[in-house]
Amino acid sequence: MTEEQTVMEKLFTTLDEQAKALHKENGQSLIENLGLAMEQVYTNQRDLLEQATLQDRRKAFQFAYLSLLQEEDVQANHQITPDSIGLILGFLVDKFMSDYEEMHVVDLASGAGHLSATVHEVLKNTTLMHHLVEVDPTLSRVSVHLANFLEIPFDVYPQDAIMPLPFEEADVVVSDLPIGYYPLDERSHEMKLGFDEGHSYSHYLLIEQAIQTLKPTGYAFLVVPSQIFEGDHVKQLQSYIATEAEMQAFLHLPSTLFKNEKARKSLLILQKKEANVTRPVEVLLANIPDFKNPQQFQGFIQELNDWMGENHSEK
Structure with missing residues (x-):
């Protein structure tokens, strides 16, 4: 991660990378693993999370979700x-x-x-x-x-x-x-x-x-x-x-x-x-x-x- 990244971008990158790493390990869907990645950040990366506003967190989730959808065929719902x-x-x-x-x-x-x-x-x-x-x-x-x-x-x-x-x-x-x-x-x-x-x-x-x-x-x-x-x-x-x-x-x-x-x-x-x-x-x-x-x-x-x-x- 570069210094120039905002808190929201750091959070997004962390969620995106962790969801993909978990997917390689457990074979579950990327969306399922995004949930697990959020839990890991919540539990183990409090410093990063506490720097982030509610909007930072929500946008990081949204961008990670959209990024993972590009890699995985999902149903419309x-x-x-x-x-x-x-x-x-x-x-x-x-x-x-x-x-x-x-x-x-x-x-x-x-x-x-x-x-x-x-x-x-x-x-x-x-x-x-x-x-x-x-x-x-x-x-x-x-x-x-x-x-x-x-x-x-x-x-x-x-x-x-x-x-x-x-x-x-x-x-x-x-x-x-x-x-x-x-x-x-x-x-x-x-x-x-x-x-x-x-x-x-x-x-x-x-x-x-x-x-x-x-x-x-x-x-x-x-x-x-x-x-x-x-x-x-x-x-x-x-x-x-x-x-x-x-x-x-x-x-x-x-x-x-x-x-x-x-x-x-x-x-x-x-x-x-x-x-x-x-x-x-x-x-x-x-x-x-x-x-x-x-x-x-x-x-x-x-x-x-x-x-x-x-x-x-x-x-």
């Missing part, structure tokens, strides 16, 4: 949520929940935990209790190692996020929804967004699960395909959302983050209804500009603030 998406999502949680000093935050289909880590970093002045639900055993183990490495509290539940969940109502649900078909028809038939015939959409079922997990007036911040309100089953989805929640905002993420328009994602913000209370909201529909254009981004913030003033003046 092993990708991590980019920090640009996590940071804007965290910013929006902060905006909507500005009067909360502590929050119970659930991350459904949480993967390696990077989205929760990024949200935690943004909400540094709020006490957060994180519940992460992830069915993939490798990823749920990595998220436990990540929590230790970042020294932030994650409760990790290694289970299918569409199955019944073992905790009380959340203030906030975040999720970067995996897209696809859910194979367990017996479970989807118990749910309102399950289809009568064939496999149901896992992303629909996770929207239902997100709303069910919230306490009344709680918020879901969901990364969804931009075309989610198009296609054959969309009336079922719209009707469910209208019955159970107030749709607050549908915000298109910057197109520069995606390979093509078909892959583009948006942020869907929903508030769970309170029994017998109607809060009519004019849905905020907007494009989030590229973060590299500060002037346009300021314009978006102004639009958001104006909308909050009109629709959430109590905040």
